[in-house]
Amino acid sequence: MAAADIERLIRLLGRLPGLGPRSARKAGLAMLKRPEAILRPLVEAMQLCAERVTACGICGNLDTTDPCSVCRDASRDDRVICVVQEVEDLWAMERLVGFKGRYHVLGGTLSAIEGRGPETIRIGALLARIEAASVEEVVLALGATVDGQTTAHYIHERLRSAGCVVTRLGHGLPVGGELNYLDEGTLEAAMRARQKVA
């Protein structure tokens, strides 16, 4: 029974990840009921972002400057590049780990099944960066999924002649995790990665 403009708003909200038809309707109504508190500030923020936010030409991060604030930060270590799949992974590394090197956002993974080859992600740009600078370590912080590990393997192969160390994130028991909920692969990896108690 809603007007066409409202239906359209709700349909577009439903395209956002995590919002189904029901929650999109709820979010749309919340905006319409409180236009000054929610709708207008959100429109302004979205317009500002539409005008200003751009992908960093170096690492692929999203920021209001290009190069992004991470790439412009002179205090960071140029010798280490952390390769991630998506911008959210870069943000997670910054938020949770406080990594102080550089990043490279691939923008996805290779996928044999879905037919995504090396030209669909930013692997060429990564190789060019490594060739141009004196990079000593490339940390492959990719997902522990089939596609993530395929991508890690491919990048490792391409970097064999580059003269830099290639590392990946350690596998093992998640902090707070219980043994009897672990899958076999993780438990085996944790066993192999066992460390001497200090």
Added chain:
Amino acid sequence: MAAADIERLIRLLGRLPGLGPRSARKAGLAMLKRPEAILRPLVEAMQLCAERVTACGICGNLDTTDPCSVCRDASRDDRVICVVQEVEDLWAMERLVGFKGRYHVLGGTLSAIEGRGPETIRIGALLARIEAASVEEVVLALGATVDGQTTAHYIHERLRSAGCVVTRLGHGLPVGGELNYLDEGTLEAAMRARQKVA
């Protein structure tokens, strides 16, 4: 590590119902990664709604016209008014039931605990509507919560002298529901509302 503009967008998205900090970040990133497909159409739809959508002066529905399309619909039965708490309840009645009378959106409930009195919701406007027109039945389609039922009781009291029939939605077994998951109150109500098998 996100720019201030992006952080602001994510914070504002997090004010929408159903979006926590995590899903707000995900939704914000989805917009920024696909500005032409998601961000810009959404901004346009929100701007249109901000300009056009208004609360109906008669029933309280949200629409791009005032009176709203329901109140303007000459084919509807003026003798029955269905009273609901929120605009989403009106939409649910339209979507699911196909009720063909008029509506009145209260915009909330009375609440002794949270100190919301009759002046905080559109009860005065409801009484004025009933007084002005020849309303024969008022359907109180309010939630089966303490506040919803308090509000229904209050409206019923205020309508004693109005000369119209006051009804409420039937309680009972939800369609598709199983007996052993029902609470006591619902099961008792269903027992009292039992009907002869035709």
